[in-house]
Structure formats: structure tokens, C-alpha cells
Amino acid sequence: MTPLQIIFLITSVGILGSALMVVTTRNLVHAALWLVVSLFGVAVLYVMLSAAFLAVAQVVIYIGAIAILMIFAIMLTRRVAKDSGPQTNPNWTWAVVVAAALFGGLTWLLSSWNGFSTPIPELSSRADPLSQLGQALVSPNAYVLPFEVASVLLLSALIGAIMVAWDRRSG
Amino acid sequence: MLNDWLFIGVFLILAPIFPALALVIPRLIAPRKPNSLKSQTYECGIETVGDTWVQFRVQYYIFALVFLIFDVEMVFLFPWAVAFDQLPLFAVLEGVLFILILVAGLVYAWRKGALEWT
Amino acid sequence: MGDPITLIGKWLENLLYSWGLMPGVVSLIMAVIGVVVIASAVLVLDILLVWVERKVVARFQDRLGPNRVGPFGIIQPIADVIKLLIKEDILPIGADKIVYNLAPIMALGTVLLLWAVLPLSSTVYGTNLNVGVLYIVALGAISTLGIIMAGWASNNKYALLGAFRTVAQMVSYEVPLVIALLVPVILARSMGLTDIVEAQSIWFVFIAPIPALIVLITSIAELGRAPFDLIEAESEIVAGFHIEYTGMKFGLFYAGELLHALTVGGIIATLFLGGWRGPGAETYPILGIFYFFIKALFLYWVIMWIKYSLPRIRIDHMLNFNWKFLTPLSLVILIVMAIVDKIVPKTSMLVYSLVMLFVNVVVGWLTLQLLRRNAKSARMRVAEPKPVARPEPSPTAATSQTSSSSS
Numbered sequence: 001m002t003p004l005q006i007i008f009l010i011t012s013v014g015i016l017g018s019a020l021m022v023v024t025t026r027n028l029v030h031a032a033l034w035l036v037v038s039l040f041g042v043a044v045l046y047v048m049l050s051a052a053f054l055a056v057a058q059v060v061i062y063i064g065a066i067a068i069l070m071i072f073a074i075m076l077t078r079r080v081a082k083d084s085g086p087q088t089n090p091n092w093t094w095a096v097v098v099a100a101a102l103f104g105g106l107t108w109l110l111s112s113w114n115g116f117s118t119p120i121p122e123l124s125s126r127a128d129p130l131s132q133l134g135q136a137l138v139s140p141n142a143y144v145l146p147f148e149v150a151s152v153l154l155l156s157a158l159i160g161a162i163m164v165a166w167d168r169r170s171g
Numbered sequence: 172m173l174n175d176w177l178f179i180g181v182f183l184i185l186a187p188i189f190p191a192l193a194l195v196i197p198r199l200i201a202p203r204k205p206n207s208l209k210s211q212t213y214e215c216g217i218e219t220v221g222d223t224w225v226q227f228r229v230q231y232y233i234f235a236l237v238f239l240i241f242d243v244e245m246v247f248l249f250p251w252a253v254a255f256d257q258l259p260l261f262a263v264l265e266g267v268l269f270i271l272i273l274v275a276g277l278v279y280a281w282r283k284g285a286l287e288w289t
Numbered sequence: 290m291g292d293p294i295t296l297i298g299k300w301l302e303n304l305l306y307s308w309g310l311m312p313g314v315v316s317l318i319m320a321v322i323g324v325v326v327i328a329s330a331v332l333v334l335d336i337l338l339v340w341v342e343r344k345v346v347a348r349f350q351d352r353l354g355p356n357r358v359g360p361f362g363i364i365q366p367i368a369d370v371i372k373l374l375i376k377e378d379i380l381p382i383g384a385d386k387i388v389y390n391l392a393p394i395m396a397l398g399t400v401l402l403l404w405a406v407l408p409l410s411s412t413v414y415g416t417n418l419n420v421g422v423l424y425i426v427a428l429g430a431i432s433t434l435g436i437i438m439a440g441w442a443s444n445n446k447y448a449l450l451g452a453f454r455t456v457a458q459m460v461s462y463e464v465p466l467v468i469a470l471l472v473p474v475i476l477a478r479s480m481g482l483t484d485i486v487e488a489q490s491i492w493f494v495f496i497a498p499i500p501a502l503i504v505l506i507t508s509i510a511e512l513g514r515a516p517f518d519l520i521e522a523e524s525e526i527v528a529g530f531h532i533e534y535t536g537m538k539f540g541l542f543y544a545g546e547l548l549h550a551l552t553v554g555g556i557i558a559t560l561f562l563g564g565w566r567g568p569g570a571e572t573y574p575i576l577g578i579f580y581f582f583i584k585a586l587f588l589y590w591v592i593m594w595i596k597y598s599l600p601r602i603r604i605d606h607m608l609n610f611n612w613k614f615l616t617p618l619s620l621v622i623l624i625v626m627a628i629v630d631k632i633v634p635k636t637s638m639l640v641y642s643l644v645m646l647f648v649n650v651v652v653g654w655l656t657l658q659l660l661r662r663n664a665k666s667a668r669m670r671v672a673e674p675k676p677v678a679r680p681e682p683s684p685t686a687a688t689s690q691t692s693s694s695s696s
Contacts, residue, residue, distance in 0.1 A: 162279070
């Protein structure tokens with residue numbers, strides 16, 4: 001195994017383990033903090049894929065904003081931080097069957113895919129992926145429409161959030 | 172590029188060790204005699220009243236929400252800023268349009284009074 | 290190159306290769322050595338900063354400051370550290386042990402990590418990440434998380450309230466900070482801090498004074514220093530999020546704050562004041578380290594100056610100042626500078642810089658006009674007669690008061 005593969009395995013185990021802790025821990029703040037660990041592991045995976053921008057964006061947005069928002073939400077809702085209800089759903093046997101089938105199916109599908117054995121094409125050393133991403137975002141031949149639509153989406157998200165969270169004034 | 176990140180990774184592993192060492196030393200040399208009165212949480216000298224979970228203002232949440240939206244927007248703009256040399260004027264204006272759409276959101280929040288702390 | 294640090298690094302690398310180690314292992318060992326050297330140097334500097342801070346604040350307040358332990362009291366911080374080390378460590382009842390202990394480690398650790406990307410000179414730097422500026426923002430995000438962890442795990446009302454205030458302030462001021470950070474990225478066409486320093490043949494503070502000022506103000510808010518220290522307002526919430534921390538754990542928060550202040554100085558110096566640039570720094574990179582720390586310490590002094598001169602602001606003023614002043618201003622200056630950058634030809638760097646400076650001055654002047662009008666209307670509003678009955682100031686009352694005070 002190459003060192004990169006070893007780091008990948010450790011990171012993956014970390015991500016899966018902390019994801020498991022998110023759903024099993026009874027303390028909601030702990031769950032949010034485990035989620036942070038899990039999200040951070042995903043950022044490490046991005047780094048190993050040479051997607052540095054995506055990795056920092058993951059940390060800035062998911063850990064810096066979304067996790068904080070979640071912790072705020074948990075702290076704003078009084079007396080639910082410690083959940084004492086049942087942790088499993090009565091249908092959990094079916095869920096296990098479906099999950100196992102899905103996992104088996106995906107494994108079967110991917111085992112015949114040659115993507116794992118083909119080596120990664122080398123990036124040309126001159127190309128700056130960040131600059132190319134920036135050009136692609138505003139180039140009419142590429143993603144300018146999704147880029148502007150993303151802005152509209154964010155705007156509607158902002159307005160919607162204010163409408164939902166701030167309606168006691170509007171009435 | 173991975174070499175750069177090797178340094179960051181090593182730093183990420185080693186950085187917590189320095190402060191952690193500073194926390195281990197007092198364990199060995201500092202006195203440790205906890206008692207139930209000493210371990211009470213501080214509340215201006217009186218005994219602690221009620222639960223720690225007091226009700227917070229919803230405004231904290233609103234500000235975090237507005238921040239989240241702007242954060243996502245700004246992260247999008249960084250590649251645009253890096254690629255500035257290769258961008259023609261209209262591409263720059265597209266970025267400006269992207270910002271202006273979000274400014275509409277800020278104006279909305281402002282007019283709605285969501286940015287007030289009352 | 291006559292740079293001892295690079296020479297030592299090269300010599301060490303060759304030594305490791307001569308032992309027959311693989312290139313991967315060598316770079317790993319070099320990285321570990323580099324990290325340990327940078328982190329220890331920064332931590333030693335941090336201990337010195339305690340002395341600097343106390344001495345400078347004493348001068349601002351017309352006192353002498355520490356002057357008993359060692360010459361000029363320079364050994365005082367060592368005595369402080371020893372005192373903190375032998376203090377009893379108290380875990381409050383109901384505290385969440387792991388999270389409670391993790392929070393101070395995160396507070397200092399995230400600040401240490403910032404030094405991984407700061408270029409100390411043209412040859413001495415941790416790494417030149419191509420996403421350097423965003424890396425700084427990301428670490429700020431993680432330190433926010435550390436504060437909320439500290440506040441929540443302490444199981445104390447004041448700590449939780451302080452953590453909420455801190456996080457509200459930090460996330461709010463991150464918006465204009467990140468917007469203003471886009472400006473040096475646009476000017477340098479790169480997010481790598483080394484590239485940004487390379488691009489500053491004319492310091493960016495002269496090309497973009499308003500973004501530099503916004504970054505300074507918002508960074509002070511991110512630090513939670515006065516006038517933005519309402520997150521640890523003693524009269525309201527005692528000490529804020531670190532109220533329950535004792536001994537070395539409190540010491541880590543304190544050290545983290547001081548080091549963060551210097552680091553912020555270093556970041557602003559790198560982004561706007563030309564980093565290691567200075568006369569002779571190209572040929573003698575070791576001089577660059579000197580220039581870098583001079584600039585960083587100067588900015589640290591400015592931050593202290595502001596801290597000890599201005600009173601604390603109210604939370605609604607803090608939020609209004611951010612959302613209704615800094616954020617719109619930073620957006621305007623970003624848009625204007627982005628467009629001007631494309632219109633003005635880059636053939637002459639001097640003309641380009643002068644036009645940018647002019648644009649900044651115009652925006653700044655318009656902002657001041659707007660502020661003046663706003664202040665006028667605010668004064669009118671406050672001066673309006675209140676429905677509360679006030680005693681008429683009578684001449685007899687005034688004279689009796691003066692006579693009683695003089696007697």
C-alpha cells in the first residue's frame with residue numbers, strides 16, 4: 001500500500017466512525033461536534049484528491065457556517081439537547097435489508113468498473129486549477145448560467161429564512 | 172501540491188500537541204483537591220440558580236443565517252478573483268451581478284428589520 | 290543565497306538523503322522538523338508577547354508595568370507561566386470533560402496553524418498554499434467552533450451567553466473581512482500568500498487603503514479585543530466563554546489571544562504592507578524576517594493602541610456597525626475596484642496605483658459625507674423632547690450646587 005492509501009483508509013474509518021457517533025449519541029451538541037469531525041474528514045479526502053479549493057470551501061462553509069448554525073439551533077430550542085426517546089424506528093429490520101441490498105448492489109456494480117485500476121491522468125503543471133475554475137464560472141461557454149442561478153438561489157434562501165425565522169414582526 | 176499539504180497535515184497533527192503538553196504538566200505538579208463547593212459553577216458569588224439552558228434570542232440565529240448565505244457567496248467569488256487576468260470586462264461584470272443579486276438580499280433583510288437588535 | 294536557515298535546511302536534507310532514506314520519508318522528516326521549529330519559535334515569542342503587552346498597556350495608562358523580575362521585568366512572563374502551571378485545575382460540576390479540555394487546545398492550536406502559510410521571508414515559509422487566503426478564513430471558522438465548545442462545555446450561564454455573543458460577533462464580522470480579503474486576491478491574482486507578497490512592488494495599502502482598514506477593524510472584532518470586547522464584558526457576563534477555566538487552561542486562552550493578535554498583525558502585514566519586503570530583503574532573505582516582524586509588531590502595537598484607547602461598544606451598535614456600515618462599504622469598494630481594475634490599463638503600475646488610490650479616496654469621502662448626514666439625523670432624533678418630565682435648570686439650584694461643592 002502507498003502512504004496515500006493508508007491515510008485514505010484512516011480518514012475513511014474516521015469519517016464513518018464519527019458519522020456513526022452522530023446518529024448514536026444521545027447528546028445533540030455532541031452529535032453536532034461529531035458531525036464536524038466527519039465533515040473535516042471529507043475535507044481531508046478532498047485534499048488527497050488535489051482539490052484544495054474544495055477542501056477549504058468545505059471547512060469554511062460546512063464547519064464554519066453550517067455546523068455553527070446547527071449548534072445555534074440546538075441551543076435555541078430549549079430542553080431537547082438530551083434526547084431520551086427510542087433511537088430506532090420500528091421498521092429498522094427493513095431498513096437493514098434495503099441498506100444491505102444497496103451496499104451489495106453497489107459493490108457488485110463497482111467491482112466490474114475499471115476506474116479503480118486506471119492511473120490518474122497527470123495534471124499539467126502549468127495549469128492553475130483555481131484560475132480555470134474561476135474562468136469556467138463566468139465563461140458563457142461554461143457555467144455562467146448556473147453561477148448566476150446559484151446567486152438567485154442564495155437570495156431566495158435568505159429571503160425564505162428571514163420569512164420563516166422572523167415572522168413575529170411582520171404580522 | 173500534495174507536498175504543500177504534507178506540511179499542513181503534519182502541522183495539523185503536531186499543533187494540538189504543544190498546548191496539550193501545557194495541560195499535562197499541571198496534572199503532575201499542580202494540587203488537585205476538588206470538593207463539591209469549589210466545583211460549583213460561578214454565578215457572582217451566590218449559589219447557582221436554575222438551569223444553564225436559558226432562552227436565547229432568535230436574532231443570534233438570524234445573523235448566523237445571513238452570514239451563511241454571504242459565506243457561500245464569498246467562497247464562490249475567490250476563484251473569480253484569482254482568474255482576474257484572464258477575464259474580459261463582461262466576465263467581471265457577471266461577477267458583479269452575482270454580488271448585486273446578493274445585495275438585494277441584504278437590502279431585504281435590512282428593510283425587514285431582521286438586522287435590528289432590539 | 291546567503292540565508293542561514295535555507296542552508297541548514299539544505300544541509301539537513303542532504304544528510305538525510307545520504308543515510309539512504311526514501312524521498313517521501315525525507316520530506317516527512319523535513320516537514321516535522323519545520324513544524325517543530327516554527328511552532329516552538331512562535332510559542333517562545335508568545336511568552337515574550339505577555340511582557341510586551343503588559344509593558345505597552347502600562348505606558349498607555351501612565352504606569353511602569355512589570356519591572357521587578359529581571360531587567361525591565363522581562364522574566365515576568367516566565368514567572369507567570371510557572372504560576373499558571375502550579376495552579377489548581379478545577380473542573381466545574383456538570384461540565385462536559387472532553388469538550389471542556391479540547392476547547393483551550395483548539396484556541397491555541399488554530400492560531401499556531403496560521404503560521405504554516407505566513408511567509409517570513411522570500412525563502413523562509415511553511416508552504417505556499419494556492420488557497421492561502423481561504424485557509425486563513427477556514428482556520429478562523431474552526432476557532433469559532435472552539436469558542437462555542439468552551440462556552441457550552443463549561444455548564445455556566447455566563448459562559449454560554451459569552452460564547453453566543455462571541456460567535457455572533459465573529460460570524461458577523463467575517464462577512465466584511467472575507468469581502469475585503471478578496472481585494473488583495475484580485476490585485477495579486479493569487480490566493481497564495483507568497484505570491485501576494487511577490488506582487489506588492491507597491492504595497493497594497495497604498496492601492497487599497499479602505500480594504501486594508503476594513504480588514505484591520507474586522508480582525509480586531511474577530512480577536513474580540515476592545516472596542517469589540519463585549520464578548521467578555523466584565524460588568525455583564527463576567528469573563529465570557531472562559532469564565533470557568535483556571536490555571537493553564539485559562540493561560541492557553543490568554544496566550545492564544547495574544548498570539549492571535551500578533552498573527553493578525555502578520556497577516557495584515559503580508560496582505561497589505563508587503564510582508565517581508567524592504568530594502569535589501571531580496572538579496573539577504575534573513576533581513577526579510579526582520580522586516581516581517583517589525584511590520585507585524587507595529588500592527589500589533591496599533592491593535593493595542595486601539596484596545597487601550599477606545600471604550601467598549603454596545604451589542605446593537607456592534608451589529609449595526611457591521612451589517613449596516615462595514616458590509617455595504619466593503620461590497621461597494623470590491624465592486625468599484627473590480628471594475629476599475631479592468632478598465633484602467635496595467636501598462637504603468639504607477640498610473641494604475643494612483644487611479645486605484647483616487648477611487649479609494651472618493652469612496653472614502655462619500656462614506657464620510659454619508660456618515661456625517663446620518664450622525665446629524667441621529668443627533669436630531671436624540672435631541673427631540675422626551676415625554677419624561679425633566680426638572681427645569683434654575684439659577685438658584687446651580688449656584689447652591691457650586692457653593693456646596695466649593696465648601
